[in-house]
Amino acid sequence: MNYGGRSLEVLENVSVDSLVKLAGVIDGANEIALEGHELRAMIAQLNFLRLKPEAEQEKIFSGLAAKHLPALADQFRTDPSALSPSMTLMNTVSHTPYFARFLKTPGGQGIAALHVKHMAQDPDVGALDTDRIGEVTQFLSTLLLLQGMADVEQADKMALMHKLRLWVQVYRGQFAAGTSSRCIASLTSDPSMGAYMMQVKALLEEPLYKCGGTNCARATSTGEGQLLQCSRCKSAVHCSEEHQKQAWRSHKANCFQVTF
Numbered sequence: 001m002n003y004g005g006r007s008l009e010v011l012e013n014v015s016v017d018s019l020v021k022l023a024g025v026i027d028g029a030n031e032i033a034l035e036g037h038e039l040r041a042m043i044a045q046l047n048f049l050r051l052k053p054e055a056e057q058e059k060i061f062s063g064l065a066a067k068h069l070p071a072l073a074d075q076f077r078t079d080p081s082a083l084s085p086s087m088t089l090m091n092t093v094s095h096t097p098y099f100a101r102f103l104k105t106p107g108g109q110g111i112a113a114l115h116v117k118h119m120a121q122d123p124d125v126g127a128l129d130t131d132r133i134g135e136v137t138q139f140l141s142t143l144l145l146l147q148g149m150a151d152v153e154q155a156d157k158m159a160l161m162h163k164l165r166l167w168v169q170v171y172r173g174q175f176a177a178g179t180s181s182r183c184i185a186s187l188t189s190d191p192s193m194g195a196y197m198m199q200v201k202a203l204l205e206e207p208l209y210k211c212g213g214t215n216c217a218r219a220t221s222t223g224e225g226q227l228l229q230c231s232r233c234k235s236a237v238h239c240s241e242e243h244q245k246q247a248w249r250s251h252k253a254n255c256f257q258v259t260f
């Protein structure tokens with residue numbers, strides 16, 4: 001693919017900055033890709049990044065989440081498309097503890113309900129291909145797990161359920177069908193999926209309430225305040241200074257100053 005005669009360079013220079021520039025969250029996309037090619041270049045960079053060692057990927061995902069989630073959420077709120085650059089980047093970092101914590105802050109409120117609305121009301125959502133349907137439904141299933149559906153409007157829910165049931169049929173056996181099914185289970189509070197979903201939610205949120213020390217089970221179930229919170233990332237906790245020191249060796253690679 002061509003991004004203005006700089007295709008290889010575009011791919012190789014993937015960084016936190018390049019991704020948010022291409023997403024339009026900060027200025028500077030024109031340094032990287034030709035006008036109109038930004039989104040394609042961003043997706044190409046993400047695909048290239050996924051070929052790198054996991055530690056390298058996670059460093060970029062953590063750095064991006066720590067610094068840019070508030071701005072990504074702002075952009076997400078102003079773009080009514082089901083599939084937007086900010087949605088793609090938020091989905092990419094949705095497994096990090098930064099994202100789980102961000103959704104609990106004032107700046108992260110209502111994201112699940114808004115994604116339901118975008119997906120229910122965007123007339124172009126039906127024209128997306130199976131991979132993109134997988135992406136928008138994967139993000140929704142994560143959001144519904146982490147944030148619940150307290151703010152979801154009934155009319156949006158009904159309109160979206162219709163689409164989700166269709167995707168389960170059309171994409172049977174594909175990724176998009178599985179993620180659509182998980183969204184339906186959340187939206188209908190399907191009791192047969194309840195235990196599994198609680199488990200996934202606990203796993204995603206675990207770093208926020210469980211000590212990061214090796215084999216340490218100390219945790220707080222009542223909030224972030226009771227264990228020592230890492231002052232830099234606010235997305236890891238420890239029961240003691242000893243365990244904080246012990247965990248630092250692995251934690252430091254993904255520990256970034258948060259802006260929220």
Ligand SMILES: [Zn+2]
Pocket residue numbers: 211212213216217218238239240243
């Ligand atoms: Zn501990």
Ligand SMILES: [Zn+2]
Pocket residue numbers: 230231232233234235236251254255256
């Ligand atoms: Zn930290």
